[in-house]
Amino acid sequence: MSVVDAGNSGGAVYDRGYRPYEGRRGRRGAATLALVKASIRRALGIRRTWRQKVAPFLLLGVVTIPAIVNVGIGYVTRDSPADGFEILTYRDYVGVSSALLLFVAVVAPDVMCPDRRQRVLPLMFARPMTGTDYVVAKVGAIFSILFAFSFLPQVVLFLGNMLVSDAAIDYFTGHLDVLWKVPLAIVVLAVYYAVIGVAVAALTDRRVIAGASIIGLFLVTSITSGIVVGNFESGGGSAAAVVNVLALPIYLRDIIFLGHIDPDSPLGGVANGGLLACGVYATVLVAASASLLARYRWVER
Amino acid sequence: MVDAGPLLRLTGLTKRYPAVTALDGLTLEVPRGRVGLIGANGAGKTTMFRMLLGLTQPSEGHIEVCGLDVAKDPIGVRSRLGYMPEHDCLPLDQTAADVVSTFGELSGLPARAARQRASDILDLVGLDEARFRPIGGFSTGMRQRAKLAQALVGGPELVLLDEPTAGLDPLGREEMLALVARLGTFGISVLMATHLLDDVQQVCDHVVMIDGGRLVVAGATQSLLEGTGTLTVEVGPRGTELVDALARIGLSASSVDGTVEIQTNGDDHFDVVRDTVADLGLPLYRLSTRLTSLDEVFLRHAGTAP
Numbered sequence: 001m002s003v004v005d006a007g008n009s010g011g012a013v014y015d016r017g018y019r020p021y022e023g024r025r026g027r028r029g030a031a032t033l034a035l036v037k038a039s040i041r042r043a044l045g046i047r048r049t050w051r052q053k054v055a056p057f058l059l060l061g062v063v064t065i066p067a068i069v070n071v072g073i074g075y076v077t078r079d080s081p082a083d084g085f086e087i088l089t090y091r092d093y094v095g096v097s098s099a100l101l102l103f104v105a106v107v108a109p110d111v112m113c114p115d116r117r118q119r120v121l122p123l124m125f126a127r128p129m130t131g132t133d134y135v136v137a138k139v140g141a142i143f144s145i146l147f148a149f150s151f152l153p154q155v156v157l158f159l160g161n162m163l164v165s166d167a168a169i170d171y172f173t174g175h176l177d178v179l180w181k182v183p184l185a186i187v188v189l190a191v192y193y194a195v196i197g198v199a200v201a202a203l204t205d206r207r208v209i210a211g212a213s214i215i216g217l218f219l220v221t222s223i224t225s226g227i228v229v230g231n232f233e234s235g236g237g238s239a240a241a242v243v244n245v246l247a248l249p250i251y252l253r254d255i256i257f258l259g260h261i262d263p264d265s266p267l268g269g270v271a272n273g274g275l276l277a278c279g280v281y282a283t284v285l286v287a288a289s290a291s292l293l294a295r296y297r298w299v300e301r
Numbered sequence: 302m303v304d305a306g307p308l309l310r311l312t313g314l315t316k317r318y319p320a321v322t323a324l325d326g327l328t329l330e331v332p333r334g335r336v337g338l339i340g341a342n343g344a345g346k347t348t349m350f351r352m353l354l355g356l357t358q359p360s361e362g363h364i365e366v367c368g369l370d371v372a373k374d375p376i377g378v379r380s381r382l383g384y385m386p387e388h389d390c391l392p393l394d395q396t397a398a399d400v401v402s403t404f405g406e407l408s409g410l411p412a413r414a415a416r417q418r419a420s421d422i423l424d425l426v427g428l429d430e431a432r433f434r435p436i437g438g439f440s441t442g443m444r445q446r447a448k449l450a451q452a453l454v455g456g457p458e459l460v461l462l463d464e465p466t467a468g469l470d471p472l473g474r475e476e477m478l479a480l481v482a483r484l485g486t487f488g489i490s491v492l493m494a495t496h497l498l499d500d501v502q503q504v505c506d507h508v509v510m511i512d513g514g515r516l517v518v519a520g521a522t523q524s525l526l527e528g529t530g531t532l533t534v535e536v537g538p539r540g541t542e543l544v545d546a547l548a549r550i551g552l553s554a555s556s557v558d559g560t561v562e563i564q565t566n567g568d569d570h571f572d573v574v575r576d577t578v579a580d581l582g583l584p585l586y587r588l589s590t591r592l593t594s595l596d597e598v599f600l601r602h603a604g605t606a607p
Binding site: 017018019020021022023024025026027028030031034035037038047048114118119120122123124125126127128129130 | 354356376377379380382383384386388389390391392393394395396399403404406407408409410411412414418421422425451453455456483484487488489
């Protein structure tokens with residue numbers, strides 16, 4: 001460090017120069033984790049203007065309100081509980097689909113498209129990072145937020161129900177299955193939306209187009225499925241219901257909670273409907289992942 | 302720890318695309334220091350950078366960077382490199398501090414160290430007061446500095462600079478070149494791709510010239526800048542007096558743009574010129590041998606390259 005005397009003032013100008021970094025240095029894992037954190041910060045609007053914070057925290061509020069209302073009603077009616085009455089079940093609460101869909105349509109393009117549009121990718125891939133690491137980091141970031149935003153309201157619901165019940169311990173021991181079913185169902189849902197959202201967003205560098213494409217994909221398949229399946233009675237669904245990619249993780253959620261497809265769902269009553277739903281779910285997931293990896297494989301060519 | 306081996310070792314490096322051969326059998330060894338990679342647009346400079354980073358596989362040949370085989374350990378190589386692309390490449394809606402510290406973490410530094418180094422490096426490149434402003438509001442010169450900062454934050458052994466003075470005004474260019482020159486004193490090697498030969502002549506101690514994917518010439522800058530057999534003398538506005546006096550003693554001289562140029566066959570006329578200037582009572586501002594410019598070296602060798 002060099003010092004320049006500033007004369008009679010008694011001050012000095014310090015040129016701190018450059019110090020080489022000699023500390024601990026991570027490789028691919030550290031770089032991938034750093035990108036996950038940076039993408040989560042971006043998605044949540046952290047270190048960005050207040051406008052970018054509105055969407056994620058509005059969503060958190062929207063998906064948490066039903067739990068608070070449910071707990072509130074439980075508290076108000078605690079002295080005269082209706083037998084077996086539940087406003088909101090844990091199963092129903094997994095996959096507040098339209099809210100999560102909107103969130104994915106806003107956030108996935110925001111963490112993917114600017115990297116391409118502002119040509120940041122060459123800087124990232126000049127780091128100890130591969131195309132696969134990049135994809136894993138981006139999907140991981142979206143997954144983490146979706147998981148957190150789906151799981152936190154469930155925690156509010158569970159703790160609230162437990163506290164307003166007559167016997168908290170009995171409520172806890174009586175709902176032990178929820179402790180694994182809820183996280184597992186949320187993982188199934190969050191992975192699916194994250195992979196599809198990121199895969200679609202990776203196809204363009206324009207956020208608006210990416211967001212519209214994500215919503216469009218879900219809406220078109222949902223409407224198509226609705227037209228093909230038509231009106232149905234309980235247990236009289238159709239295999240064509242799996243065309244609706246939005247609903248696939250919901251069928252898997254039902255399998256996790258009920259052990260079978262819900263008879264009242266559009267896939268209810270279809271022979272091997274659960275197996276079909278799992279197969280199509282896996283196929284969509286693999287196809288979207290393959291598309292993503294292919295998109296970023298150029299990095300290592 | 303800095304390895305004492307060569308910075309780069311390229312052996313028969315070739316890259317063919319379906320329509321064009323970007324690099325054609327490049328073999329050379331480049332020592333550590335500040336190295337200029339010179340070539341016209343499309344000469345293969347960016348392709349070479351991509352291959353040094355392990356992002357493009359060569360069609361043939363072998364690359365070692367800082368003693369590491371790029372084909373075997375591209376991640377290890379990238380851990381030792383910093384890269385400053387020519388084009389705009391920074392997220393415009395984030396502050397310089399956030400961007401540089403994030404790239405520090407992406408280089409493998411722990412979060413706290415990355416933040417600290419981002420602050421130090423932004424100070425070093427002259428963006429200390431602008432570090433909390435979004436990059437979208439930066440001038441071209443500030444963006445170039447921010448790009449250099451992200452290349453340095455990981456503590457690289459070698460930085461690849463692709464046209465670092467592109468788009469800068471004369472003052473910004475001088476400041477950027479001064480920064481590049483300082484990197485050498487910090488123990489960071491530099492490979493600077495440019496088509497501006499003056500930039501290389503100003504800051505680089507080694508030069509690699511390529512043209513059409515082929516090596517034109519490589520070597521120490523000073524060894525390439527040969528004498529031209531011309532002495533240049535600056536004596537102020539009375540240069541014509543010196544020209545006349547030199548003519549009287551048989552030396553061929555002329556006044557060009559206020560500078561007296563004297564054709565000689567070596568350095569043996571230095572004393573004669575100095576004494577003549579003294580006899581005339583002229584002020585002597587400069588007396589030197591005029592060297593070839595890198596432009597002349599490039600043009601001469603490009604014409605004879607295989």
